[in-house]
Amino acid sequence: MDVEQLEKIANSTFERWVSLCRQEKHSLAKDEAQTLIGLCVETIGGQNEADSETKNAALELGILFRGLQDFNTVYELIKSSNYELDDAQIEKVWVLLWDCKDRVKFSKSHYANAVLNILLEKIKLLEKQIDEYAGSAIYTSAEIDCSVICSVCRADYRSCDHFAGQIYNGHLCSRTPIDLRLVNFAAVELPEDPRNRLWPWKTHEAERGDLVLENCLILRSFRLDDFLDK
Numbered sequence: 768m769d770v771e772q773l774e775k776i777a778n779s780t781f782e783r784w785v786s787l788c789r790q791e792k793h794s795l796a797k798d799e800a801q802t803l804i805g806l807c808v809e810t811i812g813g814q815n816e817a818d819s820e821t822k823n824a825a826l827e828l829g830i831l832f833r834g835l836q837d838f839n840t841v842y843e844l845i846k847s848s849n850y851e852l853d854d855a856q857i858e859k860v861w862v863l864l865w866d867c868k869d870r871v872k873f874s875k876s877h878y879a880n881a882v883l884n885i886l887l888e889k890i891k892l893l894e895k896q897i898d899e900y901a902g903s904a905i906y907t908s909a910e911i912d913c914s915v916i917c918s919v920c921r922a923d924y925r926s927c928d929h930f931a932g933q934i935y936n937g938h939l940c941s942r943t944p945i946d947l948r949l950v951n952f953a954a955v956e957l958p959e960d961p962r963n964r965l966w967p968w969k970t971h972e973a974e975r976g977d978l979v980l981e982n983c984l985i986l987r988s989f990r991l992d993d994f995l996d997k
């Protein structure tokens with residue numbers, strides 16, 4: 768497998784994915800994306816030695832198709848009958864929209880396709896609908912004490928030569944926090960991670976006007992390339 772062959776397969780898979788989405792066959796579209804993800808995983812870590820350029824392309828494509836699957840899952844949830852009444856599903860959709868958006872935005876610089884812009888427009892629309900339903904957005908922001916290692920070489924991130932966001936031989940470099948300890952958390956309007964939204968149905972006023980938060984997400988681990996773990 769070389770990079771041209773991989774991209775050719777990805778292009779035809781993408782076309783089939785678009786066609787299935789147009790027919791609202793999101794479960795089948797997800798399967799279609801999974802086939803390509805499987806090929807990417809095999810290319811990055813399999814027995815058949817691919818060159819570094821092909822492995823890097825496989826990682827980029829794996830992230831893209833994982834984002835397309837997020838999009839399908841959003842539409843599967845939306846199509847379920849009581850979506851608008853189910854707060855738990857709205858929370859799930861919100862997180863998936865951000866997962867999808869982060870993955871598609873990352874991929875857009877490597878894989879140019881007008882369909883991705885349409886997809887991002889649809890996401891924006893869905894976010895607006897959720898904002899209208901849930902009211903003004905407040906988020907939790909956690910202050911964490913931790914050490915940070917490089918996801919490529921596992922050394923202290925400050926001491927290695929890798930750069931977060933760059934791909935090295937099929938591996939995405941990121942700053943990986945370890946030994947996490949929650950120091951503090953606050954409610955903010957401009958969060959680092961909008962996934963940690965403070966939903967109105969998770970807060971209520973108790974006696975004496977105390978504000979109580981229940982089951983609120985304060986830190987969510989998210990990786991663009993989590994498809995490599997499966």
Ligand SMILES: [Zn+2]
Pocket residue numbers: 917918919920921922927928929
């Ligand atoms: Zn490193």
